[in-house]
Amino acid sequence: MQTVRDIDTLRRAVAELRADGGTIAFVPTMGALHAGHMALAAEGRRRAKHLVASIFVNPTQFAPSEDLSTYPRREASDARMLEDGGCDILWAPDVAIMYPEGHATTVTVAGVSADLDGAARPGHFAGVATVVAKLLNQVQPDIALFGEKDYQQLAVIRRMVIDLDVPVEIVGVPTQRDADGLALSSRNAYLTEEERRAARALPRALGEAAGAIKAGGDVASALAAARDKLARAGFDPIDYVELRDAETLAPLDDVRRPARLLAAARIGRTRLIDNLAVG
Numbered sequence: 001m002q003t004v005r006d007i008d009t010l011r012r013a014v015a016e017l018r019a020d021g022g023t024i025a026f027v028p029t030m031g032a033l034h035a036g037h038m039a040l041a042a043e044g045r046r047r048a049k050h051l052v053a054s055i056f057v058n059p060t061q062f063a064p065s066e067d068l069s070t071y072p073r074r075e076a077s078d079a080r081m082l083e084d085g086g087c088d089i090l091w092a093p094d095v096a097i098m099y100p101e102g103h104a105t106t107v108t109v110a111g112v113s114a115d116l117d118g119a120a121r122p123g124h125f126a127g128v129a130t131v132v133a134k135l136l137n138q139v140q141p142d143i144a145l146f147g148e149k150d151y152q153q154l155a156v157i158r159r160m161v162i163d164l165d166v167p168v169e170i171v172g173v174p175t176q177r178d179a180d181g182l183a184l185s186s187r188n189a190y191l192t193e194e195e196r197r198a199a200r201a202l203p204r205a206l207g208e209a210a211g212a213i214k215a216g217g218d219v220a221s222a223l224a225a226a227r228d229k230l231a232r233a234g235f236d237p238i239d240y241v242e243l244r245d246a247e248t249l250a251p252l253d254d255v256r257r258p259a260r261l262l263a264a265a266r267i268g269r270t271r272l273i274d275n276l277a278v279g
C-alpha cells in the first residue's frame, strides 16, 4: 500500500491502478479505524479490483464546541489495518493540502441536511458535503462506500452525487455492531466503562420501538418509550428519536413507506447516533 499526501502523487498513483485495468472503490474515513470501516473496505474489495481509502479529520465538519482537537488520531495502526484489508492507496492529505489559502467553495445540500444532525450540528453537513465532493474529485473512483451508521450523511451524499452529476456509484454498508448491539464508532473510545454499559440502551431502545411500530403500535408512543428508556439509562440531552422516510428523511407517522428510526443522544461527554430500518 502506498501512502500519499499530495494531489499530484495521488493522481499518478490512481492512474497506475487504472492502467492495470479494473474498477476502483473508495472508502473515505476520519481514521481511528475499527471493524465498521473494515467492512466498508471489504465490500469495496468485493465490488472492485482496487481499493483507495482516505484518512482526513475534516475540520470544517466540526462546530467550534466539538471534539476536533481530541478526535482520536492513530495513522500508523490505521495504515496497517488498511494494508491487511487489501488497500492499494492511502490518501492522507493534511489540512493545508485540502484547504489551501484562498479556498472559498462550500457545497450545501438543502432538504435532507436541514434537521436531525443538521439542526444539532449546524454547518456539519456542509462540511461533510464539501469534503466528500473534493475527495470524490481527487480520487475519481467508480464506487464509494459509506456506512449506514451515519444514515443522514449517506442520504446527503446520495443527494449531492445526483445533483452534481458526479460519476460515481454510492454504496451504503449496513451498520457493524458490538456483540451487545452498540454500533461501532470511533467515538466509543471516549466512553467510560459505566457509560459503555449504559450505551446499550441506544440500540435496544430503537429495537423495541421498531418492534412496537411493526406490530402496529402507535408511532408517537413508541418514540416516547424509546426516549424514556434513553433518559433512564442516563442519556442527556436526547437530541432526537424520530421516524423518517428512509430515502428523503421527511417526517413520517406511519410505516406505509420504507421508514427509518433515527436517534442521537449524549452520554457523559460522548454524543452517539444510531438508526434502524422499520418495515
Ligand SMILES: Nc1ncnc2c1ncn2[C@@H]1O[C@H](COP(=O)(O)OP(=O)(O)OP(=O)(O)O)[C@@H](O)[C@H]1O
Pocket: 028, 029, 030, 031, 036, 037, 039, 040, 145, 146, 147, 148, 149, 150, 173, 174, 175, 176, 177, 183, 184, 185, 186, 187, 188
Ligand atoms: N459501525 C459502523 N458500521 C458501518 N460503517 C461505519 C460504522 N462506523 C463508521 N462507519 C462508516 O465509516 C465511514 C467513516 O466514518 P468515521 O471515520 O467518521 O468513523 P466513525 O466511527 O463513524 O466515527 P465517529 O465516531 O466520528 O462517528 C463512514 O462512512 C461511516 O458511516
Ligand SMILES: CC(C)(CO)[C@@H](O)C(=O)[O-]
Pocket: 028, 029, 030, 056, 058, 061, 128, 131, 132, 150, 153
Ligand atoms: C465521510 C467523512 C469521511 C467526511 O469527512 C466523514 O464524515 C466520516 O468519516 O463519516
Ligand code: BAL
Pocket: 030, 061, 150, 153
Ligand atoms: N461519522 C461522521 C463524522 C462526524 O461525526 O463528524
